[in-house]
Amino acid sequence: MVKRKKYLWVVIIFLIIIGGLFFYKKSSERDSVQRYRTVKVERGEIRSLVTATGTINPVITVLVGTQVSGTIKALYADFNSRVKAGQVIAQIDPAIFEAQVEQGRANLLNAQAMLSSARANLFNAEANLKKAEIAVADTKRTLDRNIELMEKGVIAQATLDTSRANYDSAVAQREIALAQLEAAKSQLESAKAQVEQAKASLRIYETNLKYTTIRSPVNGIVISRNVDVGQTVAASLQAPTLFTIAKDLTQMQVDTNVSEADIGRIAIGQEATFTVDAYPEVVFKGRVSDIRNAPITVQNVVTYDVVIQVDNRDLKLKPGMTANVSILVAHKDGILKIPNAALRFRPSSVKKEATTKQWAFGSVDRQKYSQGAKSFGKEQPGSRLIWVLSQDGKPVPVKIILGITDGNFSEVISGDLKEGMEVIVEETSDKKARTQQTQSPPPFVRGMGK
Structure with a gap:
């Protein structure tokens, strides 16, 4: 009898434990029902922008020195x-330069006087040459006449010798006069050069005075x-x-530093907007007018100067202001778009599965799995996976191909997604309560511990 009661109590306790575990499991499943926040897929516009900072400068700046x-x-x-x-x-x-001009003018006058003297010397040399030539002709006639008289025995030999000496002397004087003429010509050319040099020096002094x-x-x-x-x-x-x-402050330009990752999307003629700290509520408009090819490297960061032309008729913009620029590189209207939060979402069950597989594989297999996870759903450029709710309330992956983005929304080019469908952007279940229930044993187990 006692043994039957003992066995009966064991069976009762066993049934209580089984029932408690079953009740705890059902309660946990009921408390861990996943809830998701969704957003409807809609049509609208997307403006893809490239942001950068720059400095406002005049279009033409002249440094006067x-x-x-x-x-x-x-x-x-x-x-x-x-x-x-x-x-x-x-x-x-100008005092020093005025004195230099006066000195230059005096040097010019001196050079001109030397030129006049050289011309007079040339005239004198030409006259001496003519005089010497006349003397040569005269002595030549006298010599010829004395030779004839000597042959007739009319004059003495001494007279003939004297006439011959006079002729030779006249010829020598003519050579001297000719050499003096050449020297006078050279002096004249030198005087002319000195005059030109003095004029050039005077022009330099006058130019410096003008400066x-x-x-x-x-x-x-x-x-x-x-x-x-x-x-x-x-x-x-x-x-x-x-x-x-x-030159003109009504036309300004913004020199922006665009990173090398974005410079490929910039083109001349694109619209741009920017703000400055002086007028934070005013949005200024401009247009890309030039893309400089010279790289600007600061601490191994490469940027390029993109020039934006701006109308500044009201003269609000000042040279040197810092501008926060947004360049419109793409604009589409009436397209299918989804929030970027949907692209970042992954269900917790998928995350746990991926974590389990990564720890289950070896180091090489983990790397392969990671690479496979990264390439999953990206067979072509822009291909991504998003999650939508099925009819039974479970997340289902949908593959789409993305287009342009503005950082908040992305364009859907193709995929099994239609306007009005709801995509999951966030998981809203009570994770904290579920964690506490997982870590804490059932109440009856705690009671048995006592």
Whole structure:
């Protein structure tokens, strides 16, 4: 009898344990029902943008410098001054350069006087040559006549010798006069060269004097002044910059730094919008006008300068402002689109399965599995998997091919997805409660432990 009661109690306890486990399992399954947040697939527009930062600059900026050294005597323009081409904007002390001009003029007068003297010497040399030629002719006649008289015995031999000596002397004087003529011609050419040299030096001095007056080369606005009255500027290998003049502030450009990953999507003529910190509520519009090929490398990061032309008629934009630029690289309207959150979603069951398989495989097999998981559903470019709810409320994968994206929504080019269908973007089950139930034993088991 006692044994029967003992066996009966064992059976009862066993049935209670079995029932408790069954009840706990059903309760866990009921509490772990998955719930998902979905979004309907709809049609709309997508604007694909490339974002970058840049600096606002005038289209044409002229750096006004000086080609001569000296002390700034006067300034006739200041910051924000409107200037016209040819207008005097600064004056360098011209005293030294005026003295050089006077010296150059004196040197020119001296060279011209030397030229006149050389011409007079040439005239004198030509006259001496003519005189020598006449003397040669005269002595020649006398010699010939004395030779005839000597043959007749009319004159003595000494007279003949004297006439011959006179002739030889006249010929020598003619050679001397000829040499003097050539020397006079050379002196004349040298004097002419000195005159031209003096004229050139005078032009240099006059040009340097003209350079002491600084004039604006263009019509524009002075945006920078780098000197003050009394300051000494030295023009050596590089001309110092006195003023920076913007030719036209109503037309500005934004020099943006676009990364090398995005530069392939940029084209001339694309629309662009940007904001500046000074007017955060105003959206300025522009258009891509140039794509510079010269790379800009900063800390191994390569960017390219994309120039955006901007209309600045209201003069709100100032040179040097930082612009946050968005360039419209693609725009489609009336297309099928889904939120990007749907592309990032994966059911927890798929994640657990993938984790289990990865730990079940070896290191090589794990790598192969990872590569296979990455390539799953990507047989062609843009192919992705998203998840939709089946009729029984379970997530089902659907393969689609994506087009352009704006970071929040992506275009669906093809796939088993239609307008109005709901895609899963988030799992909303009570994971915390399920975790606590999994970690805690059933109540009756805890009671038995006592």
